[in-house]
Amino acid sequence: MKRCIFLFILLLFSCLLFSDDAPVLPVQSGNVIPVNNDDIQLKDEQIDIYLNRKSYDVEVNYTFVNRGNKQEVIMGFPNKTSSAYTKTIQGFRAYDGSRELKIFRKDKETSKNSENEQWVGKEFYECFKITFNKGEVKKIKNRYSQEYGTNYYGSFRLVEYILKTGALWKDKIEDIKAVIHVNIPQHELEKKTFYFYNSETAKWEPSVFELKIYPNEYQWNGKEIFMNFKNIEPDFDIRLELQPELIQLSASSQLKSNNPKINYLPENVLDGRPETAWVEGKKDSGIGEYIDLYMSPTSRGEGDGCLLVEKIGIINGYGANSDLFMKNNRVKKIKLSYSYYMGEELKEGKDMFFDLKDSIEMQYIVFPKPLYMTQCRLTILDVYKGSKYNDTCISEIKLFSVPEE
Numbered sequence: 001m002k003r004c005i006f007l008f009i010l011l012l013f014s015c016l017l018f019s020d021d022a023p024v025l026p027v028q029s030g031n032v033i034p035v036n037n038d039d040i041q042l043k044d045e046q047i048d049i050y051l052n053r054k055s056y057d058v059e060v061n062y063t064f065v066n067r068g069n070k071q072e073v074i075m076g077f078p079n080k081t082s083s084a085y086t087k088t089i090q091g092f093r094a095y096d097g098s099r100e101l102k103i104f105r106k107d108k109e110t111s112k113n114s115e116n117e118q119w120v121g122k123e124f125y126e127c128f129k130i131t132f133n134k135g136e137v138k139k140i141k142n143r144y145s146q147e148y149g150t151n152y153y154g155s156f157r158l159v160e161y162i163l164k165t166g167a168l169w170k171d172k173i174e175d176i177k178a179v180i181h182v183n184i185p186q187h188e189l190e191k192k193t194f195y196f197y198n199s200e201t202a203k204w205e206p207s208v209f210e211l212k213i214y215p216n217e218y219q220w221n222g223k224e225i226f227m228n229f230k231n232i233e234p235d236f237d238i239r240l241e242l243q244p245e246l247i248q249l250s251a252s253s254q255l256k257s258n259n260p261k262i263n264y265l266p267e268n269v270l271d272g273r274p275e276t277a278w279v280e281g282k283k284d285s286g287i288g289e290y291i292d293l294y295m296s297p298t299s300r301g302e303g304d305g306c307l308l309v310e311k312i313g314i315i316n317g318y319g320a321n322s323d324l325f326m327k328n329n330r331v332k333k334i335k336l337s338y339s340y341y342m343g344e345e346l347k348e349g350k351d352m353f354f355d356l357k358d359s360i361e362m363q364y365i366v367f368p369k370p371l372y373m374t375q376c377r378l379t380i381l382d383v384y385k386g387s388k389y390n391d392t393c394i395s396e397i398k399l400f401s402v403p404e405e
Contacts, residue, residue: 040068041170044173044177045166046179047176047177048060049159049178049181051180053184053245055146058143058144060141060142061140066132067170070133070134072129072130073129073130074128075127077092077127077144078126079124081124086121087146089145090146091144093142093144094141095141105126106124148242154244155244158240159239163176164234167234172231173231174230176228181224187398188242188246192208192307192401193206194246194295196305197306204308210243213239248293249269249294250291250294251280251289251290251292252291253281253286264279268395269395269396274315274319274396277317279318280392285385286392288381290377292377293377294375295374295399304341305341305374306341307399307401308370309402310400312398313364313396314356314362314397315395315396316357316359316394317358317360317384319395325360329383329389330386330392331384332382333354334381336377337376337377340374340375358384364400373399
């Protein structure tokens with residue numbers, strides 16, 4: 001006898017969540033509800049999550065085994081309309097082996113009260129049909145992309161993979177492998193302490209931002225996070241809390257590139273790669289052009305926070321190699337302007353002037369005492385002339401902050 005079941009991924013916290021497929025059944029309204037299934041085993045799965053700066057990509061390869069009779073299976077992947085804290089999953093695709101499957105949508109069974117839809121979104125399913133023969137093994141693949149969500153304060157970017165729903169299948173999951181590919185600049189993963197001024201106590205209060213990974217059973221080589229679980233009925237989930245983008249950049253100008261694979265954006269100074277650079281875009285040598293760093297886009301209600309900066313590291317010029325370094329302009333003299341919030345009041349610091357060495361190595365601007373900074377502007381005042389191009393470059397800027405004691 002044929003049975004119709006649905007597979008779904010449960011999204012929690014109205015944030016960016018993704019999960020193991022789990023069986024659900026249709027109800028009279030044409031919607032679906034979760035159930036247990038005693039015929040089909042989720043035998044193993046390979047989860048690949050690609051973390052990018054603004055979004056993440058997911059590919060999951062499942063092995064399903066039908067332990068029962070021939071049956072048609074309708075698999076449903078849950079999605080939501082965009083809300084205050086999450087975005088709709090984009091580009092969902094499903095495959096039976098190498099064959100791409102037709103996707104259709106179906107609403108989830110919910111209460112008629114939709115007052116909270118602006119906060120949690122309206123739930124629906126991306127569905128596709130598969131027929132299992134008796135005893136058949138199927139390789140199923142899901143792919144999709146999603147923007148990062150956040151919480152009310154914007155204090156982290158949440159990624160959560162719900163493993164618990166895998167326990168709804170027949171028997172244990174024999175093997176789960178998860179690889180999280182980290183394509184985010186290293187500085188965004190480093191632990192940082194921001195300070196917020198409490199106007200009532202007239203004191204600076206620390207707030208720590210750091211990467212958190214759950215469960216603790218993982219290995220990390222700096223670029224990839226590995227997890228492996230065997231013979232389990234999972235009663236836990238995979239959860240990552242990424243720091244928000246704590247430093248944002250803009251510039252007075254940038255050079256336009258004729259090569260679509262190369263850019264000269266201000267963001268290049270924070271990517272940890274000296275082979276990329278911010279290049280000002282004026283026709284002259286760029287005197288007076290500047291790059292802005294804005295620290296702590298998060299707020300606790302009394303103005304934005306500050307980094308307590310003890311020094312700034314700079315890789316001058318185009319740091320890809322010595323040839324490009326000499327062909328382009330390098331900064332000879334620079335002005336540093338900064339400001340900081342004390343409660344809701346933005347205060348201006350005193351401008352400072354520094355001479356930079358004509359060196360491809362990182363050099364440091366060290367302050368006599370640490371400075372609270374919410375905004376920092378570096379303005380080009382003089383340059384070392386390039387042998388070929390009249391474009392001034394900065395490859396890297398690194399803020400060294402004082403950690404919480």
